[in-house]
Amino acid sequence: ETVLTQSPGTLSLSPGERATLSCRASQSISGTDFAWYQQRPGQAPRLLIFGASSRATGIPDRFGGSGSGTDFTLTISRLEPEDFAIYYCQQYGTSPWTFGQGTKVEVK
């Protein structure tokens, strides 16, 4: 299976700062079959980005995705209070679909 490794494990930032989250795949992802999810405490995950760079419906444009092959990035241009959460990457190019272990974005 394709293993996804996210870095860093925890990102400590202040509101208004820029967040850059990385995800590296153990093998090249087919096409751009890659997504990012946000999970707030006590809630189900929410789809943010699909196709590596397309925002899901209703997602603010401060969220951006990029990358291809084995290296992908989620960028949050200016952190809002509601953005402090855990973020997961996911690949759907090779069965079984797999997730990264998560990056926690916390308030500094």
Next chain:
Amino acid sequence: QVQLQESGPGLVKPSQTLSLTCTVSGGSMNSGSYFWSWIRQPAGKGLEFIGRVYNSGSTNYNPSLKSRVTISVDTSKNQFSLKLNSVTAADTAVYYCASGWSTFDYWGQGALVTVSS
């Protein structure tokens, strides 16, 4: 908009079968091209894809669980179900149902299932 709701026992004894149902509202399961999936998350840990079923009944399972998992669909009731047999404490987790074609676009709120005697 599709809404999903998990239901089922919150406590299962070791070696028994975990059974959960996901009820879909906001539209017919046959009205769109969706896979209906199950994902789980142990406390404080990450997400694990369990498997998915299409409206036709065709399935894909995570190989790590394939020998113990059955996912089925009943479009007449707008429901799909998960059965996981021979459970152990390692199967204790929040179980989510979700839908989407490739990504998981819609999620249920999650159901905590504890495996304990």
